[in-house]
Amino acid sequence: MRVASLAVAVGCWVWGALASGAVPAPSTPAPARLEASATYDALQRMVRIREVSLSPDGTRVAWVESVPGTAEAARLQVRELAHPERAPVRVTASKDGAPCAEGSLSWSPDGRWLAFLSTAGEGRARQLYVADASGAGGPARRLTTLKGVLAAPKWSPDGKVVGLLVIEGAEDAQGPRGPAARETGVVQASPPVKRFAVVTVEDARLRLVSPAGLFIHEYAWSPDGARVAVTASLPPGDANWWNARVYAVEAGTGETSLLHAPRWQVAEPAWSPDGRRLAFIEGLMSDEGNTGGDVLVVSVPERLAAKVRFGEKGALPAKVPPALDVTEGLKATATDLFWPTAERLVFGAQAQGEAALMAVAPGGGAVTTLWKGPEHVVVSLGKDGVTSAVVRDSFTQPPEVWTGPVGAWKPLTRLNADVRVPVGDVRSVTWTSDGQSVQGWLVLPVPDGSGRKVPMVTVVHGGPAAGVLSTFNPQTALFVARGYAVFMPNPRGSYGQGEAFVQANRRDFGFGDFNDVMAGLDAVLASAPVDPARQGITGWSYGGFLTMWAVTRTQRFQAAVAGAGIANWQSYYGTNHIDTWMLPYFGASVYDEPEVYTRSSPINGVKQVRTPTLVLHGERDVEVPASQGYEFHKALKTLGVKTQLVIYADEGHGLRKPEHLKDRLLRTLDWFDANLPAAPESKPKVRAPAR
Numbered sequence: 001m002r003v004a005s006l007a008v009a010v011g012c013w014v015w016g017a018l019a020s021g022a023v024p025a026p027s028t029p030a031p032a033r034l035e036a037s038a039t040y041d042a043l044q045r046m047v048r049i050r051e052v053s054l055s056p057d058g059t060r061v062a063w064v065e066s067v068p069g070t071a072e073a074a075r076l077q078v079r080e081l082a083h084p085e086r087a088p089v090r091v092t093a094s095k096d097g098a099p100c101a102e103g104s105l106s107w108s109p110d111g112r113w114l115a116f117l118s119t120a121g122e123g124r125a126r127q128l129y130v131a132d133a134s135g136a137g138g139p140a141r142r143l144t145t146l147k148g149v150l151a152a153p154k155w156s157p158d159g160k161v162v163g164l165l166v167i168e169g170a171e172d173a174q175g176p177r178g179p180a181a182r183e184t185g186v187v188q189a190s191p192p193v194k195r196f197a198v199v200t201v202e203d204a205r206l207r208l209v210s211p212a213g214l215f216i217h218e219y220a221w222s223p224d225g226a227r228v229a230v231t232a233s234l235p236p237g238d239a240n241w242w243n244a245r246v247y248a249v250e251a252g253t254g255e256t257s258l259l260h261a262p263r264w265q266v267a268e269p270a271w272s273p274d275g276r277r278l279a280f281i282e283g284l285m286s287d288e289g290n291t292g293g294d295v296l297v298v299s300v301p302e303r304l305a306a307k308v309r310f311g312e313k314g315a316l317p318a319k320v321p322p323a324l325d326v327t328e329g330l331k332a333t334a335t336d337l338f339w340p341t342a343e344r345l346v347f348g349a350q351a352q353g354e355a356a357l358m359a360v361a362p363g364g365g366a367v368t369t370l371w372k373g374p375e376h377v378v379v380s381l382g383k384d385g386v387t388s389a390v391v392r393d394s395f396t397q398p399p400e401v402w403t404g405p406v407g408a409w410k411p412l413t414r415l416n417a418d419v420r421v422p423v424g425d426v427r428s429v430t431w432t433s434d435g436q437s438v439q440g441w442l443v444l445p446v447p448d449g450s451g452r453k454v455p456m457v458t459v460v461h462g463g464p465a466a467g468v469l470s471t472f473n474p475q476t477a478l479f480v481a482r483g484y485a486v487f488m489p490n491p492r493g494s495y496g497q498g499e500a501f502v503q504a505n506r507r508d509f510g511f512g513d514f515n516d517v518m519a520g521l522d523a524v525l526a527s528a529p530v531d532p533a534r535q536g537i538t539g540w541s542y543g544g545f546l547t548m549w550a551v552t553r554t555q556r557f558q559a560a561v562a563g564a565g566i567a568n569w570q571s572y573y574g575t576n577h578i579d580t581w582m583l584p585y586f587g588a589s590v591y592d593e594p595e596v597y598t599r600s601s602p603i604n605g606v607k608q609v610r611t612p613t614l615v616l617h618g619e620r621d622v623e624v625p626a627s628q629g630y631e632f633h634k635a636l637k638t639l640g641v642k643t644q645l646v647i648y649a650d651e652g653h654g655l656r657k658p659e660h661l662k663d664r665l666l667r668t669l670d671w672f673d674a675n676l677p678a679a680p681e682s683k684p685k686v687r688a689p690a691r
Contacts, residue, residue, distance in 0.1 A: 032482070036669050039481050040662055043474050047415040049399045050074055050103060054380040054389040055111035060133060061380075061389045061412065062091070062114060063401050064103040071658050073099035076116060078133045081403060084412060093120035093129040093140040101126070106153045106162070107133075115153045115162045126150050128164060128199060143204040149194075152218070156251075157225040161198040165216055166208065168195075179620035179652035180577070191236035196228060196249060209254045217244055217288065220269040227251055229259065229269040229278050229300075238622075241265070241288040242580040246280055248304055257304035260296075260323055264584060267291040268337040270345075276300055277362060279345055281334050282323075284503050284584055286465040286542070292333040292495040292502065295347055297362050298323040326364040332356060333467065333495035333502065340385030346370070348379055350467045350496040353428050353439045357406055359385075371407035374428060376471035381406075393472040395426050395443055421477045422446050426470065429487075431523035433516040436504075439496065440489035440520050441468055442528060445480045455534035455676050456485040458521060458557075462541030464513065465502055467495035478665055484672070485530050491516030507587050509569075509600040510549040517546065518554070533558070534679070536672045540564050541624060541653065544616075545602070548632055551613055552605030559675035561668045563616040564624045564653055567632035569597035577622035606635040612642035612675040616664060618651030642675070 048066040055061070060078055067073035077088040091114055094100050104117040114133045117126040121142060128150060131140035144150065149167040156163065170192040196210040196219050210216055210230065215237030219228040227248050233240035246260035246269060259278060260266065265285040271278055278300050283293015299321050326345065327334060336348035339362075349356045356372040357379065378391040386405050389412075393399035398416035402409035424444035431438055445454055457479055461468050468488040479486045490496055491513040493505035505513045525532050536559040539547045544565025551560050566572050573579055573590040583589065590597045598604060613636055617629035626647055633645035646667065648660045655661050 032673060033666065033670065036478055036482060036666055037662075039478060040474060040665060043419075043477060044068065044658070046398050046419050049378075049391045049401060049413075049415070051105060052378055052380050052389050052391050052401055053105040053107060054382050054387065054403075055107045055133075056109055056383055057111040058382045058384075058387045059111060061401065061403055062105050062107070062133065063389075063391070063413075064105065065415065067099050070099055072101045072119075074101050074103055075099070076102045076105070076114070078114070079412065080135070081412075088413075089133075089135070091116075091131045091133055091140065093118035093127075093131070093142065095120070095139070100124075104151065104153055106155050108155045109157060109159045113155075113159075115155060117150055117153060121145075128153055128162065130162070130201060141204075143199045143201065144206060146206065149192075151194075154219070154221060156198070156221055157223060160202070161200050163219060163221065163228065164197045164199060164206075165194050165219070166197045166206075167192045168208075179618065179650050179656075180622040182620070193235045194237055196230060198251065209251060210249050211254060211256055214247070214256065215240065217241055218267060218269060219249075220271055222248075222271050223273060223275045225251060229271060229280075231266050231269060231280070236577075238288075239578050239580055242285075242578075242584065246278070246298070247308065248300065255304075256308045258308050259300060259321075260298050264293065267293075270337045270339045272339050272362065273342050276302075279326075279337055279339055279362065281337055281347075282325075283333070283499050284465055284506070286463045286581055286585070290463065290466055291335050292350070292465055292467075294325050294330070294499050295327045295334045295337065295345060295360065296323040296325050297345075324364060326360050326362065327367060329498065330367055331498045332358065332367075333498065334358075335495065336379065338381045338385065340381060340383055344385060346381060346385050348377075350469065352430075352496055353441060353467070353469065353490055355469055374426075374470050376469045394470040395441070395472065395476060396421055396423055398472050421472075421480070423480050425528075427528070429520065429523055429527070431520050433491075433519035434512060436492070436501075437497070438489065438491060438516045438520060440487060441470060442488075442524055443476055443480055443486045444528065445483050445485060447529075448483070452679055453529045453531035454483060454485050455536070455672070455679075456487055456524070456530045457536040457538060457672060458487045458489070458517065460489065460491075460517060460537070460539035460543035460546045461494070462539065462543050464491075464493035464505060464509075464542045465495060466542075475665055475668075478669060482669055482673070484536075485524075485528065487521065487524050489517050489520040491520070506585050507596055509585070510546065510553075510602070511600075514546060514549060514553065517550075518556075521556070531679075532556075534676045536560065536676060538563070538668060542566075544624070548602035548613075549600075549605075551609045551611040552602045553608070555610055557611050558677060559613075559672050560611050561614040561616065561671055562629075562632070563664070564618065564621060565615070565628065565632070566602075566624055567628045567635075568601045568603040570594060570601060571631065572624070572628055573597060575625045575627055603631060603635060606632070607639060609636060609639065609641050612671070614668070614671040615643065615645045616667075617645070617647050618653060618655060619647050619649050620651065621653045623653040644671075 045068045050064040052063040079088040100120040102118040106115040112134045128144040129140040151165040154163045215235045217231045219230045233244040268281045281293045332349045332351035334347040338346040357370040375394040380389045398419045401413040427442045537557045538561040540563035544562040547562040548565045615629045615633045617626040636643040
């Protein structure tokens with residue numbers, strides 16, 4: 001049993017620092033700002049369900065829910081499925097019940113115990129706990145007191161140990177999306193290494209297993225518990241995930257064997273029930289944790305002879321068995337993977353903007369769609385491959401836990417029964433661009449009865465390897481509540497239409513994908529009551545880049561907000577900390593083919609910009625350094641374009657502080673309100689004369 005997510009998440013104060021010379025914040029009517037702020041605060045009282053896990057025997061469901069009014073706190077709840085009328089039981093490591101952050105759930109093989117991580121102990125660092133979830137009660141027992149970072153607890157098949165990913169002595173290692181540790185002295189002298197470790201449940205003894213020269217990204221226990229399959233790279237892991245390979249690590253000795261050397265990125269290792277084969281997802285992925293690609297299967301010999309040594313020169317090449325692509329040509333993108341029975345692989349997928357669960361034989365053949373729907377789901381699949389617990393949400397429905405056979409789920413919780421977001425139509429829009437079909441989502445506000453066309457904001461997702469599904473998020477809710485239509489395209493480079501579509505913008509950033517966005521805009525204007533003279537565009541990360549690119553290529557947008565965008569691919573290459581992601585996309589380094597990077601850089605077309613543009617950035621972003629925001633803002637300011645730069649203090653690529661998340665959304669709304677033209681007066685309706 002595993003937990004999986006079929007979506008991409010989005011993410012919240014007052015600006016930390018304003019660049020010198022930036023224009024003042026736009027003036028907006030106070031009632032509009034107050035109304036948006038009140039709407040945002042109301043949305044924050046919604047309960048967010050962060051993960052769900054079905055016990056191996058299918059009798060209990062555990063989930064992690066946010067604690068409204070707190071920034072980090074999350075509580076772990078368990079419910080007996082045989083007694084849905086009973087209230088859920090909170091399982092916690094907190095001795096006095098005080099709020100703390102708890103999550104990363106793993107059931108023991110017998111379905112009695114839960115392993116999880118909690119900040120309840122001294123120092124508020126995440127530590128590993130186990131608790132009896134059978135109803136017998138009793139306090140949770142702490143198994144670790146490690147100084148460092150812990151992640152991904154998973155019980156071994158015999159229930160005697162819990163596996164973990166561990167970074168020792170590096171509490172500030174928050175991954176590439178988190179705020180970077182400030183670097184002084186000799187930079188990157190000894191990058192942290194994430195290793196696979198096991199903790200014996202009986203005596204709480206921790207033992208590091210995997211080699212010290214290998215950074216582990218993911219792992220999966222073999223059915224007999226003798227080894228784990230891992231996706232791993234040479235350190236620094238945050239930068240080298242794009243070079244990760246698939247290995248087998250012996251649980252007893254740490255001996256490591258190479259199983260697969262991929263062409264693209266790999267993720268989601270899953271063993272066959274007999275342990276003789278391994279499946280994983282391989283594809284062009286632009287962010288660790290945002291998985292997408294084809295499903296591949298490789299045979300695993302009973303005796304792994306080709307051991308790998310790790311040293312200064314890296315992993316020695318080894319002879320590896322060929323892998324079989326069992327979903328080649330599928331017009332969907334596999335995102336999560338399960339192997340419940342010998343005859344069937346099950347995978348979560350994005351398919352033309354919808355979430356899906358699909359199945360295929362491990363030897364290949366026809367792919368079967370088990371369920372597909374216009375929503376976002378997080379799935380925990382039972383051993384039989386049918387029983388499941390899911391979290392479901394959509395643009396209009398906040399998240400709840402559901403259980404039952406795949407596609408025949410029934411609601412288990414009503415945590416957000418009182419949350420309502422008034423919207424008009426929600427449409428999946430398709431159009432043709434350069435001869436290929438493209439899809440996106442359009443959410444319209446409730447009609448006001450005036451007959452006037454509404455303004456619209458085009459929201460371009462990050463990645464570029466990602467995809468917009470119908471999911472409940474504050475940005476869409478706030479825009480629609482303010483009267484904006486929201487258009488969210490999935491241009492080439494996105495998940496949802498197969499690997500060839502994901503790879504269609506390689507060496508072509510800002511050209512084919514931007515054509516898709518603009519063709520989608522035309523399709524919306526032709527079919528929806530949207531005002532072509534009141535158009536805004538925004539995005540974060542790659543969406544921020546395409547926003548910067550858009551204002552250099554067209555005057556069709558009257559306002560723009562670019563978050564964490566790339567203005568200059570050449571300067572970006574030398575200053576970000578994850579430059580290896582660019583090699584699959586650009587085909588060469590900036591030192592070998594600088595012209596490919598120059599061609600796609602918005603800064604080179606900046607003299608064409610007339611659109612008022614707000615630039616937002618995290619101060620300590622290592623994925624897209626804040627220097628990119630400074631560079632674009634300085635150019636606009638020098639050229640006399642209305643602009644503002646906001647730097648959020650101590651934030652990384654994904655904003656985390658609640659006050660910053662709120663300010664980002666309200667400031668974005670303010671910018672569009674202030675810079676889009678006023679609505680035209682509606683013409684009086686002419687009544688036909690009475691007969």
